[in-house]
Amino acid sequence: MSKRGVLPVLLMSLLVLSGCERVVNVSGLDYEPRLVVEARLERERGVASADQVIRLSVTQDVFSTAAATAARGATVRVLDDANRATLFAESPREPGTYRAAAMALPVGRALTLEIEWEGDRYRATEIMQPGVAMDSLFFRAEFDEVDTGRNWRATISVKDPGDQRNFYLWDQWIDGRRLVSPDSEEFSRVVQSDDRFNGSTVRQFQPYSDWLVSSGQLVRVRQLAISEQAFRFYTALSAQVGNNGSPFGVPISSVRGNVANITTPSRRAVGYFIAGEYTELERRVP
Structure with a gap:
């Protein structure tokens, strides 16, 4: 490349670098406590x-x-x-x-x-x-894993009533620590409708499948009945909280x-x- 061709390239590179180093100060945002x-x-x-x-x-x-x-x-x-x-x-x-x-x-x-x-x-x-009763609480690996006994998750079975629509929210505690709390790593509520299993028995459901449990730990699972409106609220909230900004993420909204x-x-x-x-x-x- 000639010297004439090198100079424009260097100038463009400097402009790009200077643009990347620009500091933007955000101030003066209107804030109304709710x-x-x-x-x-x-x-x-x-x-x-x-x-x-x-x-x-x-x-x-x-x-x-x-x-x-x-x-x-x-x-x-x-x-x-x-x-x-x-x-x-x-x-x-x-x-x-x-x-x-x-x-x-x-x-x-x-x-x-x-x-x-x-x-x-x-x-x-x-x-x-x-409310709908849970049939049992036990511990298993995920369905696509080899069960080694060291990769267990809390697992429940439940018989869903067939004469009504049901919407569920689950909470889980491990040794007294609630998985979803203001300061926890887990921030999404696990909710589900019975649209795909109305009237059926769900035999191996793991509400918080990301959390492994170890021998000797005390696990408690709570299954709360919620309304369809509450289900839709938590579904939308979880989608916003879990949005990573990718092209496949949901549009940001309140x-x-x-x-x-x-x-x-x-x-x-x-x-x-x-x-x-x-x-x-x-x-x-x-």
């Missing part, structure tokens, strides 16, 4: 009532590394479809945590959550979902929960109000 609602009313299948907890906090700035701020001083209550109210009292030791003792949750009844906080009134309604702001509709709360029965099994790994 109420965060963690309201999951649940009771064990066949049990008449159970203590309930609702947690309220406030969203943080996108660049903040501080812990979530508790939403203190709220008025929280849940009404059934006969307009009977259960009041939730804020815990003096846990700001932003609201509790109600021995709350009855009748299956098939509408429950409405109402929150009053800092001049705004929030509301969400869900139907109390009937995921809207079911807690509406009645006073200021444009300032919706973040989170979802759920009500359902659960079944739970616990077993130690052989």
